[in-house]
Amino acid sequence: MNDVKVGDSIETMQDGRAIGGNVHRVNTGVVTRLTPAQVIIRNEHGNVQRFSRATGQAIPQIDKLCPKYMRKSETPSGEPKASKTEIANLAFESRMRTHLAKPIAKSLPQDFSDLEEIFKPAATAALGKMKYLTTKNAKTSKGESLGFLTAILYLAPSYLSGNNVCPHASAGCIASCLFSAGMGAFGNVKRARIAKTKAFFHSPKAFIERLAKDISAAQRKAEREGLELCVRLNGTSDLPWEVFGGEIGVSLMDRFPQVIFYDYTKNPSRIRKFLAGKLPSNYSLTFSRSESNGETALQLASEGANVAVVFSTKKANGLPKSWGGREVVDGDVSDLRFLDARGRIVGLRAKGQAKKDMSGFVVSV
Numbered sequence: 203m204n205d206v207k208v209g210d211s212i213e214t215m216q217d218g219r220a221i222g223g224n225v226h227r228v229n230t231g232v233v234t235r236l237t238p239a240q241v242i243i244r245n246e247h248g249n250v251q252r253f254s255r256a257t258g259q260a261i262p263q264i265d266k267l268c269p270k271y272m273r274k275s276e277t278p279s280g281e282p283k284a285s286k287t288e289i290a291n292l293a294f295e296s297r298m299r300t301h302l303a304k305p306i307a308k309s310l311p312q313d314f315s316d317l318e319e320i321f322k323p324a325a326t327a328a329l330g331k332m333k334y335l336t337t338k339n340a341k342t343s344k345g346e347s348l349g350f351l352t353a354i355l356y357l358a359p360s361y362l363s364g365n366n367v368c369p370h371a372s373a374g375c376i377a378s379c380l381f382s383a384g385m386g387a388f389g390n391v392k393r394a395r396i397a398k399t400k401a402f403f404h405s406p407k408a409f410i411e412r413l414a415k416d417i418s419a420a421q422r423k424a425e426r427e428g429l430e431l432c433v434r435l436n437g438t439s440d441l442p443w444e445v446f447g448g449e450i451g452v453s454l455m456d457r458f459p460q461v462i463f464y465d466y467t468k469n470p471s472r473i474r475k476f477l478a479g480k481l482p483s484n485y486s487l488t489f490s491r492s493e494s495n496g497e498t499a500l501q502l503a504s505e506g507a508n509v510a511v512v513f514s515t516k517k518a519n520g521l522p523k524s525w526g527g528r529e530v531v532d533g534d535v536s537d538l539r540f541l542d543a544r545g546r547i548v549g550l551r552a553k554g555q556a557k558k559d560m561s562g563f564v565v566s567v
């Protein structure tokens with residue numbers, strides 16, 4: 203395709219393998235634009251198609267093709283169409299790859315709301331059955347050995363759902379969170395987190411009522427198992443849960459005074475409210491240091507706050523003894539931050555994608 207010119211009429215073979223099945227059909231189109239790497243044509247159906255100049259192969263545009271193929275019962279060659287889930291996965295992964303390939307500062311705010319229609323059927327179906335709180339994972343099992351049942355709410359971090367749930371996030375922490383939460387297999391868990399986040403922004407009051415039911419259920423489970431219930435609502439978000447009162451205008455902390463609530467936050471004013479005793483007495487907060495709030499973290503530590511710091515320490519190794527002149531306690535022993543003595547640095551080892559951090563979010567040791 204190296205010798206075509208704008209205005210040329212050409213026949214192309216469209217390869218639709220990217221959306222499931224081996225699809226080949228011939229299109230006639232007119233070359234409308236050339237880039238150093240691509241030939242862009244408008245075909246006889248009025249659709250824009252892109253081809254590699256070097257190989258002549260079609261460059262799939264998954265996001266644009268998906269809605270069209272979702273409406274058809276079969277692909278043009280008569281093969282079964284890809285399932286809605288496969289299409290949603292491909293569209294999401296394609297979008298996330300583009301998003302994550304850019305420097306975070308340039309790629310935010312990112313709006314995924316145009317994928318809403320694709321996600322809606324799966325998300326709605328999933329939400330009906332789903333429990334909002336997770337009580338079984340690596341974090342919660344450490345707490346069980348210490349006598350606590352931990353229930354965690356995981357939303358889709360940062361702008362992943364189209365709405366920002368982390369207003370104080372840094373580029374470094376977003377990159378770690380988005381890579382962990384957004385890439386790779388886009389399974390039910392990740393889809394569920396996006397669905398929950400959308401449900402929260404769609405109807406915060408109804409969401410709080412649903413959470414209240416889940417907390418009651420977790421409370422009964424804790425009683426049956428002889429454990430004490432603690433709830434972390436910002437598993438992968440940084441929202442001020444103390445201000446949401448639901449349909450009856452009463453926060454979850456005040457509705458469940460016998461339950462312990464705890465969270466990490468990057469919001470200094472919430473930490474100062476906590477230190478001043480202006481948050482519900484059963485809600486404990488730990489400040490979360492990033493590459494962009496180090497001075498604030500040290501200042502808050504001097505005011506008595508606990509500060510979580512992620513170190514590059516390997517799993518089997520010990521954390522530094524001190525940071526910023528303050529004692530470091532091992533935060534990986536359990537997630538039960540409300541048990542930590544005040545004014546400590548809570549050391550965490552970098553996990554998952556944070557191990558590749560280059561931003562300074564992870565402190566090198």
Ligand code: SF4
Nearest residue numbers: 368371375379438439
């Ligand atoms: S680390 Fe916390 S603030 Fe940063 S993106 Fe993840 S959940 Fe949000």
